[in-house]
Amino acid sequence: MTDMDAILSRLSAIQKGYIEDPYTELFVGRLSRSQQVPRPPVINRGTHIRTYAIDNVINQFLSSTSRAQIISLGSGSDTRFWRYSGDDRIFKYIEVDFDELTSRKIMHIRKSDVLSSKLDEDVVIEAGGSRLLSNRYKLLPTDLRTADLNALINPHVNHDIPTLVLCECVLVYMPQDASNRILRWLGQSFNDVLVLVYEMTGIDDKFGQTMLRNLKARGVELPGVSTYDKDKYIEAGLTKSDTRDLEYIRNTLVSTKEKERISKLEILDEIEELSLILQHYSISWGMKSINNTINVHL
């Protein structure tokens, strides 16, 4: 799934009432909007559970601290900085992506008074329009496979503040060695850190293999796709780690009230297909909390 797929799927779920987000459409250009077609109900349901689950973990993380940093790797057109901009517990919010993506995001931010108004007044745009720095929000261009993470991130963070690192559909795009290097850097650099990874999983069975083939046919290669490996997080210096698939999360985390609300939005005939899809996407996490400030359950 590319960033454009991600944003158009989100837009479809927003338009059908699954999720509330006034900012996503501000990141969709006119051309992309004309390509937009409503996604099938199974995809909208999946987008809803993914967003609900990640927001839920973010909310748990924020409620365990009065001051937090969020680093979003491969942030694409994610709108969470804007959705959470009223939350004073967030001290710094750092997004990282390829310069092509950060330049496009900066262009949309500059064009929109709504998006710009949520930034501090001290905005500096540099590196040919691909890097945005403000006191609270930073948008940094790089290739994460080869980036010098100390040079990229250290000037913008405080290593003693509880830090949430979002990796939503990004590590899967890079070789395992590259994502292991990032995990190790996170495990070694922060005292209190929660690394949240959302991506495709369960690729060994027939359904998983078909999903991979379909993506490959569309030119999407996933060199980092793998099954969950607890050791990977532990070896990186994170002391606790676990994983849950979206099917489990739908059954345990999504409230009855919310399930009732979304069941009324559109008719869903493909109940078994939805269940299979949800079993093939997971949230996994690794955390280290020397000061016991992070407490998250899924």
Ligand SMILES: C[S@@+](CC[C@H](N)C(=O)[O-])C[C@H]1O[C@@H](n2cnc3c(N)ncnc32)[C@H](O)[C@@H]1O
């Ligand atoms: C599927 S999109 C997900 C975007 C966003 N996290 C979301 O879930 O809506 C994957 C993002 O990861 C970024 N990405 C992939 N490989 C990367 C790399 N090596 N360095 C920086 N960004 C990368 C892509 O440019 C893209 O924006």
